[in-house]
Amino acid sequence: MSDGYKILEKDLLDDFLAMVQIDSPSRDERGMADWLTEKLRSLGCEVEEDNAGATVDGNAGNLRVFLKGNTDADPLLFSAHMDTVEPSRGVDPVVEDGIVRSKGETILAADDKAGLACIVQLARLAQAQPDVPRPDLEFSIHICEEVGLLGAKTVDTSKFRSKVGFVLDDEDVKKVNVGSPGAVRLNYTVFGKASHAGVAPEKGISALKVAAEVLAKMNFGRIDDETTANVGRIEGGTASNVVTEKVTMKAEARSHNPDKLKAQVDHMNACFEEVCKEWQQKTKHLWEGTDEGPLPSWKLDQADDYAPVKFSEDDYAVKLPMAAGKTLGWDMATKISGGGTDGSILTHEGIPCVVLGVGMRDIHSTKENIAVSDLNDAARLMSAIVTMHANSGVA
Numbered sequence: 001m002s003d004g005y006k007i008l009e010k011d012l013l014d015d016f017l018a019m020v021q022i023d024s025p026s027r028d029e030r031g032m033a034d035w036l037t038e039k040l041r042s043l044g045c046e047v048e049e050d051n052a053g054a055t056v057d058g059n060a061g062n063l064r065v066f067l068k069g070n071t072d073a074d075p076l077l078f079s080a081h082m083d084t085v086e087p088s089r090g091v092d093p094v095v096e097d098g099i100v101r102s103k104g105e106t107i108l109a110a111d112d113k114a115g116l117a118c119i120v121q122l123a124r125l126a127q128a129q130p131d132v133p134r135p136d137l138e139f140s141i142h143i144c145e146e147v148g149l150l151g152a153k154t155v156d157t158s159k160f161r162s163k164v165g166f167v168l169d170d171e172d173v174k175k176v177n178v179g180s181p182g183a184v185r186l187n188y189t190v191f192g193k194a195s196h197a198g199v200a201p202e203k204g205i206s207a208l209k210v211a212a213e214v215l216a217k218m219n220f221g222r223i224d225d226e227t228t229a230n231v232g233r234i235e236g237g238t239a240s241n242v243v244t245e246k247v248t249m250k251a252e253a254r255s256h257n258p259d260k261l262k263a264q265v266d267h268m269n270a271c272f273e274e275v276c277k278e279w280q281q282k283t284k285h286l287w288e289g290t291d292e293g294p295l296p297s298w299k300l301d302q303a304d305d306y307a308p309v310k311f312s313e314d315d316y317a318v319k320l321p322m323a324a325g326k327t328l329g330w331d332m333a334t335k336i337s338g339g340g341t342d343g344s345i346l347t348h349e350g351i352p353c354v355v356l357g358v359g360m361r362d363i364h365s366t367k368e369n370i371a372v373s374d375l376n377d378a379a380r381l382m383s384a385i386v387t388m389h390a391n392s393g394v395a
């Protein structure tokens, strides 16, 4: 087995610092896409941009990147996202005592420019150390991860040949993410009947009161160790002197187990159904014989956000990074995540993708930071994965 790559630490940090200074909030990734396209092409990659930007009303698409290998091992895919959460404009990075932070007014954007820096590093290593064995590499670089995995959802996975991949978008470098929940968004509407609250309250049906009874009945929060649910927003009514005609509620449910996810959604729906049925008996005289139909009533708009993912320790996508970490002398461990990632989408679109950490900390806050040593370790792990796979051959 070859000795493998020697990380280019200075280039890695320079690339990272250059990228965090390019503004790229979701739907405004143009500058980041242009920088990466130019950089990766100069390092010998083929780069194509898809038209996802038009689909999501943004100004850049996903990048599809190919880098020719020097062995006949199966290709490997790496993925990261270009967009960031706010406040992210004008990031001014400071490196102090081996830690990179923003000056405190913005996030740092290590999420996910640390992942992008590792991808650029793989291309740099292929050019700088061409004799180290490597498979063909494919990079899928996405827009709009932070606003609902929108970029990943439009990726045409048939354009890739990899049978396994890695999404570089998590914290701890020594933990391999083997499972993420499935999630559904549930937008409920409760319909009542408006009436003057002082003159004729008995002619109205308060959608607000119905909604309150539904909420009192509903289990949400932590349901079990695999399942959570939440009602996060409730809105309705017009004025204090009007019986509330309509209430909308934004809710979600997540579970690592598809059956439990379905059971939770069924339970939430049943709460609306039961409460409305009871009320319809009491308020028959207000709607029977009219064209308003049974009142109160309810409606659900459901969107499946992403499906659950579960890898076994025997899957190559898990075994490869675990073994690669071991060659670096590390104790590797597995973990389960509480949210969906671009990996959930790519996995269900046919390329099993495990999520790996790249050292980012306190993400989505102005305290976000990354240790330079962790960024180096992340690049070390990715390059060890490439070398080990090139030497073993088949996914």
Ligand SMILES: [Zn+2]
Residues within 6 Å of the ligand: 081, 111, 112, 145, 169
């Ligand atoms: Zn991220």
